[in-house]
Amino acid sequence: MFGAAIAYGLSRAGVDTLMLDGHDNNLRAARGNFGLVWVQSKGKGLQRYADWSRESARLWSGFAAELTDITGVSIAHRNDGGMMLLLGDEEVEKRKIEIAEMSKQSGATGYDCEIITHADIQAYFPDIKLGKAVTGASFCPHDGDVNPLKLLRAMHSGFVNSGGRYKSRCTVNNIDHANGVFTANTQQGQFSAPKIILAAGHGISHLAESVGIDAPIRPQRGQVLITERIQQALPIPLNGVRQTDEGGFQFGSSEEDIGFDDGTSLDVVQNIASRAVQSFPQLSTVRLVRNWGCVRVLTPDKCAIYEESISHPGAYVATSHSGVTLAAINARLVSKWIATGEQPTDFNHFSASRFHVQAT
Numbered sequence: 001m002f003g004a005a006i007a008y009g010l011s012r013a014g015v016d017t018l019m020l021d022g023h024d025n026n027l028r029a030a031r032g033n034f035g036l037v038w039v040q041s042k043g044k045g046l047q048r049y050a051d052w053s054r055e056s057a058r059l060w061s062g063f064a065a066e067l068t069d070i071t072g073v074s075i076a077h078r079n080d081g082g083m084m085l086l087l088g089d090e091e092v093e094k095r096k097i098e099i100a101e102m103s104k105q106s107g108a109t110g111y112d113c114e115i116i117t118h119a120d121i122q123a124y125f126p127d128i129k130l131g132k133a134v135t136g137a138s139f140c141p142h143d144g145d146v147n148p149l150k151l152l153r154a155m156h157s158g159f160v161n162s163g164g165r166y167k168s169r170c171t172v173n174n175i176d177h178a179n180g181v182f183t184a185n186t187q188q189g190q191f192s193a194p195k196i197i198l199a200a201g202h203g204i205s206h207l208a209e210s211v212g213i214d215a216p217i218r219p220q221r222g223q224v225l226i227t228e229r230i231q232q233a234l235p236i237p238l239n240g241v242r243q244t245d246e247g248g249f250q251f252g253s254s255e256e257d258i259g260f261d262d263g264t265s266l267d268v269v270q271n272i273a274s275r276a277v278q279s280f281p282q283l284s285t286v287r288l289v290r291n292w293g294c295v296r297v298l299t300p301d302k303c304a305i306y307e308e309s310i311s312h313p314g315a316y317v318a319t320s321h322s323g324v325t326l327a328a329i330n331a332r333l334v335s336k337w338i339a340t341g342e343q344p345t346d347f348n349h350f351s352a353s354r355f356h357v358q359a360t
Protein backbone atom coordinates (compact mmCIF):
# COMPACT_ATOMS: atom_id res chain seq x y z
CA MET A 1 0.00 0.00 0.00
CA PHE A 2 2.81 2.44 0.90
CA GLY A 3 4.79 1.56 -2.23
CA ALA A 4 1.78 1.87 -4.53
CA ALA A 5 0.84 5.32 -3.15
CA ILE A 6 4.36 6.73 -3.35
CA ALA A 7 4.99 5.21 -6.79
CA TYR A 8 1.69 6.66 -8.01
CA GLY A 9 2.70 10.12 -6.76
CA LEU A 10 6.14 9.87 -8.38
CA SER A 11 4.88 8.80 -11.77
CA ARG A 12 2.17 11.49 -11.69
CA ALA A 13 4.99 14.00 -11.14
CA GLY A 14 6.77 12.66 -14.22
CA VAL A 15 9.51 10.78 -12.36
CA ASP A 16 10.64 7.61 -14.18
CA THR A 17 9.66 4.94 -11.63
CA LEU A 18 9.90 1.14 -11.52
CA MET A 19 7.87 -0.70 -8.84
CA LEU A 20 9.27 -4.10 -7.89
CA ASP A 21 6.63 -6.10 -6.04
CA GLY A 22 6.98 -9.42 -4.21
CA HIS A 23 5.34 -12.79 -4.67
CA ASP A 24 1.67 -13.73 -4.23
CA ASN A 25 2.40 -15.58 -1.00
CA ASN A 26 3.88 -12.47 0.66
CA LEU A 27 1.98 -11.01 3.59
CA ARG A 28 0.08 -8.07 2.14
CA ALA A 29 -1.77 -5.82 4.58
CA ALA A 30 -2.94 -3.85 1.54
CA ARG A 31 -5.25 -6.72 0.60
CA GLY A 32 -6.80 -7.58 3.97
CA ASN A 33 -7.35 -4.32 5.81
CA PHE A 34 -10.50 -2.64 7.10
CA GLY A 35 -10.62 0.34 4.75
CA LEU A 36 -10.85 3.17 7.28
CA VAL A 37 -9.43 6.61 6.65
CA TRP A 38 -9.07 7.14 10.36
CA VAL A 39 -7.80 10.01 12.47
CA GLN A 40 -9.28 9.77 15.97
CA SER A 41 -7.08 6.96 17.29
CA LYS A 42 -3.82 8.12 15.76
CA GLY A 43 -0.72 9.69 17.28
CA LYS A 44 -0.85 9.12 21.02
CA GLY A 45 2.63 10.15 22.18
CA LEU A 46 3.61 11.66 18.79
CA GLN A 47 1.53 14.72 17.94
CA ARG A 48 3.25 15.17 14.57
CA TYR A 49 1.74 11.80 13.57
CA ALA A 50 -1.74 12.82 14.77
CA ASP A 51 -1.41 15.98 12.64
CA TRP A 52 0.00 13.97 9.72
CA SER A 53 -3.01 11.59 9.78
CA ARG A 54 -5.43 14.51 9.85
CA GLU A 55 -3.53 16.24 7.04
CA SER A 56 -3.82 13.07 4.96
CA ALA A 57 -7.56 12.82 5.67
CA ARG A 58 -7.86 16.41 4.44
CA LEU A 59 -6.03 15.56 1.21
CA TRP A 60 -8.14 12.45 0.65
CA SER A 61 -11.13 13.94 -1.20
CA GLY A 62 -8.98 15.54 -3.91
CA PHE A 63 -6.84 12.41 -4.13
CA ALA A 64 -9.90 10.13 -4.52
CA ALA A 65 -11.42 12.38 -7.17
CA GLU A 66 -8.15 12.45 -9.11
CA LEU A 67 -7.78 8.65 -8.96
CA THR A 68 -11.30 8.15 -10.29
CA ASP A 69 -10.79 10.80 -12.92
CA ILE A 70 -7.65 9.27 -14.41
CA THR A 71 -8.46 5.56 -13.95
CA GLY A 72 -12.26 5.39 -14.08
CA VAL A 73 -12.19 3.35 -10.85
CA SER A 74 -14.65 4.62 -8.26
CA ILE A 75 -13.09 3.90 -4.86
CA ALA A 76 -16.11 4.75 -2.66
CA HIS A 77 -14.37 7.30 -0.47
CA ARG A 78 -16.53 8.88 2.27
CA ASN A 79 -15.46 11.70 4.56
CA ASP A 80 -18.46 12.60 6.70
CA GLY A 81 -16.99 11.56 10.05
CA GLY A 82 -16.66 8.29 11.89
CA MET A 83 -17.47 6.81 15.29
CA MET A 84 -15.89 4.52 17.79
CA LEU A 85 -18.84 2.74 19.43
CA LEU A 86 -18.64 2.24 23.19
CA LEU A 87 -20.42 -0.61 24.94
CA GLY A 88 -20.98 -0.02 28.66
CA ASP A 89 -20.12 2.81 31.04
CA GLU A 90 -16.59 1.58 31.59
CA GLU A 91 -15.72 1.99 27.89
CA VAL A 92 -17.22 5.49 27.89
CA GLU A 93 -15.18 6.53 30.94
CA LYS A 94 -11.99 5.09 29.46
CA ARG A 95 -12.55 6.88 26.16
CA LYS A 96 -13.24 10.19 27.97
CA ILE A 97 -9.83 9.91 29.61
CA GLU A 98 -8.16 9.17 26.26
CA ILE A 99 -9.89 12.17 24.68
CA ALA A 100 -8.75 14.42 27.55
CA GLU A 101 -5.16 13.18 27.12
CA MET A 102 -5.21 13.68 23.35
CA SER A 103 -6.76 17.16 23.75
CA LYS A 104 -3.94 18.10 26.12
CA GLN A 105 -1.29 16.65 23.79
CA SER A 106 -2.68 18.43 20.73
CA GLY A 107 -2.58 21.89 22.37
CA ALA A 108 -3.71 24.71 20.09
CA THR A 109 -4.40 22.34 17.15
CA GLY A 110 -7.24 20.73 19.07
CA TYR A 111 -8.22 17.07 18.97
CA ASP A 112 -11.65 17.44 17.43
CA CYS A 113 -13.28 14.38 18.89
CA GLU A 114 -16.24 14.25 21.27
CA ILE A 115 -18.36 11.75 23.15
CA ILE A 116 -21.92 11.54 21.86
CA THR A 117 -24.92 9.79 23.39
CA HIS A 118 -26.98 6.77 22.34
CA ALA A 119 -29.68 9.09 20.96
CA ASP A 120 -27.13 11.15 19.00
CA ILE A 121 -25.72 7.98 17.44
CA GLN A 122 -29.14 6.63 16.53
CA ALA A 123 -29.88 9.89 14.70
CA TYR A 124 -27.02 9.10 12.29
CA PHE A 125 -28.51 5.67 11.49
CA PRO A 126 -32.27 6.03 10.93
CA ASP A 127 -32.41 2.76 8.96
CA ILE A 128 -31.01 0.41 11.58
CA LYS A 129 -31.76 0.11 15.29
CA LEU A 130 -28.91 0.62 17.70
CA GLY A 131 -28.45 -2.01 20.44
CA LYS A 132 -29.16 -1.14 24.07
CA ALA A 133 -25.59 -2.14 24.93
CA VAL A 134 -24.30 0.96 23.12
CA THR A 135 -23.80 3.61 25.79
CA GLY A 136 -22.05 6.19 23.63
CA ALA A 137 -19.47 6.77 20.92
CA SER A 138 -16.58 9.08 20.20
CA PHE A 139 -17.24 11.01 17.00
CA CYS A 140 -14.55 12.62 14.87
CA PRO A 141 -15.53 14.70 11.83
CA HIS A 142 -12.23 13.94 10.02
CA ASP A 143 -12.78 10.17 9.84
CA GLY A 144 -14.05 8.29 6.81
CA ASP A 145 -13.51 5.15 4.75
CA VAL A 146 -12.83 3.81 1.28
CA ASN A 147 -12.98 0.52 -0.60
CA PRO A 148 -9.36 -0.55 -0.01
CA LEU A 149 -9.14 -3.09 -2.83
CA LYS A 150 -10.47 -0.59 -5.35
CA LEU A 151 -8.01 1.95 -3.93
CA LEU A 152 -5.09 -0.41 -4.54
CA ARG A 153 -6.31 -1.20 -8.04
CA ALA A 154 -6.74 2.51 -8.85
CA MET A 155 -3.27 3.43 -7.57
CA HIS A 156 -1.66 0.65 -9.62
CA SER A 157 -3.62 1.59 -12.69
CA GLY A 158 -2.92 5.33 -12.23
CA PHE A 159 0.77 4.54 -11.79
CA VAL A 160 0.95 2.61 -15.05
CA ASN A 161 -1.26 5.14 -16.91
CA SER A 162 1.20 7.86 -15.91
CA GLY A 163 4.19 5.99 -17.33
CA GLY A 164 5.22 3.91 -14.30
CA ARG A 165 6.57 0.37 -14.82
CA TYR A 166 5.41 -2.48 -12.56
CA LYS A 167 7.03 -5.88 -12.05
CA SER A 168 5.23 -8.52 -10.01
CA ARG A 169 6.79 -11.66 -8.46
CA CYS A 170 10.00 -9.70 -8.22
CA THR A 171 11.17 -10.00 -4.62
CA VAL A 172 14.25 -7.92 -3.90
CA ASN A 173 16.73 -10.21 -2.15
CA ASN A 174 19.37 -7.61 -1.40
CA ILE A 175 20.67 -4.23 -2.48
CA ASP A 176 24.11 -3.13 -3.65
CA HIS A 177 25.29 0.47 -3.65
CA ALA A 178 28.24 1.76 -5.64
CA ASN A 179 29.12 5.11 -7.27
CA GLY A 180 25.80 6.68 -6.27
CA VAL A 181 23.75 3.90 -7.89
CA PHE A 182 21.55 1.35 -6.07
CA THR A 183 21.13 -2.11 -7.56
CA ALA A 184 18.23 -4.30 -6.46
CA ASN A 185 19.05 -7.98 -6.93
CA THR A 186 16.04 -10.16 -7.73
CA GLN A 187 15.34 -13.55 -9.33
CA GLN A 188 14.26 -11.64 -12.41
CA GLY A 189 17.58 -9.86 -12.66
CA GLN A 190 19.20 -6.64 -11.47
CA PHE A 191 17.59 -3.22 -11.55
CA SER A 192 19.59 -0.05 -10.97
CA ALA A 193 18.61 3.52 -10.12
CA PRO A 194 20.04 6.57 -8.36
CA LYS A 195 17.24 6.40 -5.77
CA ILE A 196 15.55 3.47 -4.07
CA ILE A 197 12.45 3.57 -1.87
CA LEU A 198 11.93 0.69 0.53
CA ALA A 199 8.21 0.28 1.21
CA ALA A 200 8.02 -3.49 1.59
CA GLY A 201 5.80 -3.94 4.65
CA HIS A 202 6.98 -7.00 6.56
CA GLY A 203 9.82 -7.45 4.08
CA ILE A 204 11.41 -4.10 4.94
CA SER A 205 13.71 -4.65 7.92
CA HIS A 206 16.61 -6.54 6.30
CA LEU A 207 16.53 -4.31 3.21
CA ALA A 208 16.53 -1.17 5.37
CA GLU A 209 19.43 -2.50 7.40
CA SER A 210 21.49 -2.90 4.22
CA VAL A 211 21.19 0.86 3.59
CA GLY A 212 21.96 1.76 7.19
CA ILE A 213 18.44 2.24 8.61
CA ASP A 214 17.13 0.22 11.52
CA ALA A 215 13.36 -0.07 10.84
CA PRO A 216 11.90 -2.18 13.64
CA ILE A 217 8.62 -3.75 12.55
CA ARG A 218 6.47 -6.25 14.40
CA PRO A 219 3.47 -8.31 13.26
CA GLN A 220 0.00 -8.16 14.79
CA ARG A 221 -2.89 -10.15 13.39
CA GLY A 222 -6.34 -8.68 12.81
CA GLN A 223 -9.30 -10.82 11.78
CA VAL A 224 -12.05 -9.37 9.63
CA LEU A 225 -15.55 -10.71 8.87
CA ILE A 226 -17.84 -9.86 5.98
CA THR A 227 -21.57 -10.51 5.59
CA GLU A 228 -23.83 -11.00 2.63
CA ARG A 229 -24.90 -7.78 0.91
CA ILE A 230 -27.91 -5.98 2.34
CA GLN A 231 -29.60 -2.63 1.92
CA GLN A 232 -27.44 0.39 2.77
CA ALA A 233 -27.93 1.40 6.40
CA LEU A 234 -24.61 2.82 7.61
CA PRO A 235 -23.84 6.18 5.96
CA ILE A 236 -20.69 6.62 8.05
CA PRO A 237 -18.14 4.06 9.28
CA LEU A 238 -17.60 2.84 12.83
CA ASN A 239 -14.25 1.51 13.93
CA GLY A 240 -15.50 -2.08 14.28
CA VAL A 241 -18.44 -2.10 11.86
CA ARG A 242 -18.73 -0.53 8.45
CA GLN A 243 -20.84 -1.16 5.40
CA THR A 244 -19.02 -1.39 2.10
CA ASP A 245 -20.18 0.36 -1.05
CA GLU A 246 -21.28 -3.09 -2.27
CA GLY A 247 -23.59 -3.60 0.73
CA GLY A 248 -21.70 -6.17 2.80
CA PHE A 249 -21.15 -5.37 6.45
CA GLN A 250 -17.55 -5.64 7.53
CA PHE A 251 -16.76 -6.41 11.18
CA GLY A 252 -13.35 -6.19 12.74
CA SER A 253 -10.80 -6.42 13.85
CA SER A 254 -8.85 -8.24 16.53
CA GLU A 255 -5.39 -7.33 17.85
CA GLU A 256 -3.45 -10.58 18.28
CA ASP A 257 0.27 -10.71 18.97
CA ILE A 258 0.90 -14.18 17.56
CA GLY A 259 3.61 -13.63 14.97
CA PHE A 260 3.13 -13.98 11.23
CA ASP A 261 0.17 -16.40 11.31
CA ASP A 262 -2.53 -14.92 9.04
CA GLY A 263 -5.11 -17.63 9.73
CA THR A 264 -8.45 -17.32 11.54
CA SER A 265 -9.86 -18.71 14.79
CA LEU A 266 -13.41 -19.37 15.87
CA ASP A 267 -13.17 -17.75 19.32
CA VAL A 268 -11.98 -14.44 17.86
CA VAL A 269 -14.61 -14.55 15.10
CA GLN A 270 -17.28 -15.09 17.78
CA ASN A 271 -16.05 -12.11 19.83
CA ILE A 272 -16.01 -9.82 16.82
CA ALA A 273 -19.48 -10.95 15.65
CA SER A 274 -20.91 -10.70 19.17
CA ARG A 275 -19.79 -7.08 19.50
CA ALA A 276 -21.26 -6.23 16.09
CA VAL A 277 -24.60 -7.83 17.03
CA GLN A 278 -24.66 -6.02 20.38
CA SER A 279 -24.15 -2.80 18.43
CA PHE A 280 -26.85 -3.57 15.84
CA PRO A 281 -29.01 -6.57 16.96
CA GLN A 282 -30.71 -6.85 13.57
CA LEU A 283 -27.38 -8.08 12.14
CA SER A 284 -27.84 -11.37 14.02
CA THR A 285 -29.88 -12.70 11.09
CA VAL A 286 -27.46 -11.59 8.39
CA ARG A 287 -25.20 -14.36 7.08
CA LEU A 288 -21.43 -14.19 7.29
CA VAL A 289 -19.91 -15.05 3.93
CA ARG A 290 -16.19 -14.74 4.57
CA ASN A 291 -13.55 -14.05 7.16
CA TRP A 292 -9.81 -13.68 7.03
CA GLY A 293 -6.76 -12.88 9.07
CA CYS A 294 -4.22 -10.27 8.01
CA VAL A 295 -1.00 -9.17 9.67
CA ARG A 296 -0.50 -5.52 10.62
CA VAL A 297 2.83 -3.81 10.02
CA LEU A 298 3.53 -2.08 13.34
CA THR A 299 6.40 0.11 14.44
CA PRO A 300 7.06 0.21 18.21
CA ASP A 301 4.89 3.34 18.69
CA LYS A 302 2.43 2.48 15.86
CA CYS A 303 3.41 5.69 14.06
CA ALA A 304 5.12 6.02 10.69
CA ILE A 305 8.79 5.80 9.78
CA TYR A 306 9.94 8.04 6.92
CA GLU A 307 13.67 8.41 6.60
CA GLU A 308 16.43 8.96 4.07
CA SER A 309 19.60 7.06 4.86
CA ILE A 310 22.53 9.15 6.04
CA SER A 311 25.10 6.50 5.11
CA HIS A 312 23.40 5.77 1.73
CA PRO A 313 21.82 9.04 0.51
CA GLY A 314 19.14 8.31 -2.08
CA ALA A 315 17.77 5.31 -0.14
CA TYR A 316 14.47 5.93 1.62
CA VAL A 317 12.36 3.92 4.07
CA ALA A 318 8.58 4.41 4.33
CA THR A 319 6.46 2.15 6.48
CA SER A 320 3.63 2.20 8.98
CA HIS A 321 0.32 0.86 10.04
CA SER A 322 -2.55 2.98 8.59
CA GLY A 323 -1.41 2.82 4.99
CA VAL A 324 -4.97 3.42 3.78
CA THR A 325 -5.33 6.60 5.84
CA LEU A 326 -1.89 7.76 4.72
CA ALA A 327 -2.29 6.89 1.01
CA ALA A 328 -3.21 10.47 0.12
CA ILE A 329 -0.29 12.10 1.90
CA ASN A 330 2.11 9.40 0.69
CA ALA A 331 1.02 10.07 -2.89
CA ARG A 332 1.24 13.84 -2.48
CA LEU A 333 3.87 14.94 0.04
CA VAL A 334 6.07 11.88 0.52
CA SER A 335 6.56 11.39 -3.22
CA LYS A 336 7.36 15.12 -3.53
CA TRP A 337 9.96 14.84 -0.76
CA ILE A 338 11.63 11.94 -2.59
CA ALA A 339 11.44 13.62 -6.00
CA THR A 340 12.56 17.12 -4.98
CA GLY A 341 14.08 16.88 -1.50
CA GLU A 342 11.42 19.26 -0.18
CA GLN A 343 10.67 18.02 3.33
CA PRO A 344 7.26 18.38 4.93
CA THR A 345 7.31 20.40 8.19
CA ASP A 346 8.93 18.68 11.20
CA PHE A 347 9.52 15.57 9.13
CA ASN A 348 12.46 14.49 11.31
CA HIS A 349 9.87 13.37 13.91
CA PHE A 350 9.31 10.32 11.71
CA SER A 351 12.91 9.14 11.75
CA ALA A 352 13.44 5.62 13.14
CA SER A 353 16.14 7.15 15.35
CA ARG A 354 13.34 7.97 17.84
CA PHE A 355 13.41 4.28 18.83
CA HIS A 356 17.12 4.38 19.64
CA VAL A 357 17.29 7.36 21.98
CA GLN A 358 18.38 5.28 24.97
CA ALA A 359 21.01 3.41 22.97
CA THR A 360 22.61 6.68 21.83
Ligand SMILES: Cc1cc2nc3c(=O)[nH]c(=O)nc-3n(C[C@H](O)[C@H](O)[C@H](O)COP(=O)(O)OP(=O)(O)OC[C@H]3O[C@@H](n4cnc5c(N)ncnc54)[C@H](O)[C@@H]3O)c2cc1C
Pocket: 001, 002, 003, 004, 020, 021, 022, 023, 026, 027, 028, 029, 030, 031, 032, 033, 034, 035, 036, 037, 038, 170, 171, 172, 173, 199, 200, 201, 202, 203, 204, 221, 222, 223, 224, 253, 294, 295, 296, 297, 318, 319, 320, 321, 322, 323, 324, 325, 326
Ligand atom coordinates in the same frame (compact mmCIF):
# COMPACT_ATOMS: atom_id res chain seq x y z
C1 LIG B 1 -6.56 -6.34 9.79
C2 LIG B 1 -6.01 -5.03 9.31
C3 LIG B 1 -6.82 -3.92 9.26
C4 LIG B 1 -6.32 -2.71 8.82
N1 LIG B 1 -7.17 -1.67 8.73
C5 LIG B 1 -6.71 -0.48 8.30
C6 LIG B 1 -7.58 0.61 8.18
O1 LIG B 1 -8.78 0.49 8.41
N2 LIG B 1 -7.08 1.80 7.78
C7 LIG B 1 -5.73 1.97 7.51
O2 LIG B 1 -5.33 3.08 7.21
N3 LIG B 1 -4.88 0.94 7.59
C8 LIG B 1 -5.33 -0.28 7.97
N4 LIG B 1 -4.49 -1.35 8.03
C9 LIG B 1 -3.06 -1.12 7.74
C10 LIG B 1 -2.69 -1.06 6.28
O3 LIG B 1 -3.25 -2.14 5.57
C11 LIG B 1 -1.17 -1.11 6.20
O4 LIG B 1 -0.65 0.00 6.93
C12 LIG B 1 -0.60 -1.02 4.82
O5 LIG B 1 -1.11 -2.01 3.99
C13 LIG B 1 0.91 -1.15 4.92
O6 LIG B 1 1.44 -0.93 3.67
P1 LIG B 1 2.85 -1.54 3.27
O7 LIG B 1 3.06 -1.20 1.87
O8 LIG B 1 3.87 -1.10 4.27
O9 LIG B 1 2.68 -3.12 3.46
P2 LIG B 1 1.81 -4.13 2.60
O10 LIG B 1 0.52 -3.52 2.25
O11 LIG B 1 1.80 -5.40 3.36
O12 LIG B 1 2.63 -4.32 1.27
C14 LIG B 1 3.94 -4.81 1.28
C15 LIG B 1 4.32 -5.06 -0.16
O13 LIG B 1 5.73 -5.24 -0.22
C16 LIG B 1 5.99 -6.39 -1.04
N5 LIG B 1 7.29 -6.95 -0.62
C17 LIG B 1 7.64 -7.46 0.58
N6 LIG B 1 8.92 -7.83 0.58
C18 LIG B 1 9.41 -7.51 -0.64
C19 LIG B 1 10.69 -7.63 -1.25
N7 LIG B 1 11.75 -8.12 -0.59
N8 LIG B 1 10.82 -7.23 -2.53
C20 LIG B 1 9.77 -6.71 -3.23
N9 LIG B 1 8.54 -6.55 -2.69
C21 LIG B 1 8.37 -6.95 -1.41
C22 LIG B 1 4.82 -7.32 -0.80
O14 LIG B 1 4.68 -8.26 -1.86
C23 LIG B 1 3.67 -6.33 -0.73
O15 LIG B 1 3.14 -6.04 -2.01
C24 LIG B 1 -4.94 -2.59 8.44
C25 LIG B 1 -4.13 -3.71 8.48
C26 LIG B 1 -4.64 -4.92 8.90
C27 LIG B 1 -3.74 -6.11 8.92
